[in-house]
Amino acid sequence: MLERLRERVRPLTSKAGRALARLTPDPDVYTYAGALTAWLVPLAAAVRPALAPLLLIVSALLDALDGAVARAVGRSSRHGEFLDSFLDRLADTAYYYSLLILGVCAPAVLIAGMFSVIVSYARAKGELVGVKLRGVGLMERGDRVIVILVIMLVALAGYGREACALTWILAVLVGATAAHRAARILGRLS
Numbered sequence: 001m002l003e004r005l006r007e008r009v010r011p012l013t014s015k016a017g018r019a020l021a022r023l024t025p026d027p028d029v030y031t032y033a034g035a036l037t038a039w040l041v042p043l044a045a046a047v048r049p050a051l052a053p054l055l056l057i058v059s060a061l062l063d064a065l066d067g068a069v070a071r072a073v074g075r076s077s078r079h080g081e082f083l084d085s086f087l088d089r090l091a092d093t094a095y096y097y098s099l100l101i102l103g104v105c106a107p108a109v110l111i112a113g114m115f116s117v118i119v120s121y122a123r124a125k126g127e128l129v130g131v132k133l134r135g136v137g138l139m140e141r142g143d144r145v146i147v148i149l150v151i152m153l154v155a156l157a158g159y160g161r162e163a164c165a166l167t168w169i170l171a172v173l174v175g176a177t178a179a180h181r182a183a184r185i186l187g188r189l190s
Helices: 002-023 027-047 051-072 078-101 106-128 141-156 160-189
Strands: none
Touching (some): 002 051, 027 051, 078 106, 078 141, 106 141, 106 160
């Protein structure tokens, strides 16, 4: 869903990318910083739970802006694209792990995480065989991160049952996204 807003917010992210490029023009710095911050989220969830949502937001913003920095300095590359995608999978794992630490029901977290990996794998494999999948499916990465943030906030507010229910809903929606992408790939390859 957020993918559809990408063009509308591009002027804002481009401006932010140019500003960040003045700090350091290496987009990989922001990619690594986003991944490192992502792994501070479960640490915070264990030690200072109230910081976990803030760190998740910082991590997600860094991830969103590394590409803007790359475009601002003319350094968009397949290397950066791969690194970003690779580290995004590690960040996703950290976010789901944080939910486990916060006591959100493990089966729902594990199933949502599994389907998230499949959604990302389907995109990578689909694009490898020539099927573009950007914007395909209800729960792309940005959407999942926002829902994980909401679940985290609900869990931190002491609503464990509601956090569990939201996680099951996330699992179903991410599973539907995986199925949608698989159907799109198979349809295009038939």
